[in-house]
Amino acid sequence: MSLDVKQVIQVARMQFQELLPEWTSNTSDIRLEEIEREGKNWAVTLSVPNPNGGSSLISGLMALGRTAKVIVVDGTDGSFVALRQRAA
Numbered sequence: 001m002s003l004d005v006k007q008v009i010q011v012a013r014m015q016f017q018e019l020l021p022e023w024t025s026n027t028s029d030i031r032l033e034e035i036e037r038e039g040k041n042w043a044v045t046l047s048v049p050n051p052n053g054g055s056s057l058i059s060g061l062m063a064l065g066r067t068a069k070v071i072v073v074d075g076t077d078g079s080f081v082a083l084r085q086r087a088a
Helices: 005-019 060-064
Strands: 031-038 041-049 066-074 080-085
Touching: 005 031, 005 041, 005 066, 031 066
Parallel strands: none
Antiparallel strands: 031 041, 041 066, 066 080
């Protein structure tokens, strides 16, 4: 049985919170940025306010004072596969 997209996003959010609790104390600050299929896996990009505060001159998420991580989830059972830093 495969997970649908909504289930994958929910699982990725839970894994993100478990892996980085210091960044996710306010779950309403977690934003879905991208979701992409990688074979049987899903790569879900989530962002949170930059824990170091402030904004940057770099374009994209960093300019908004946010940092993003990619959670890779197995699409069949929702198990954790990887955590990656999103490239700027």
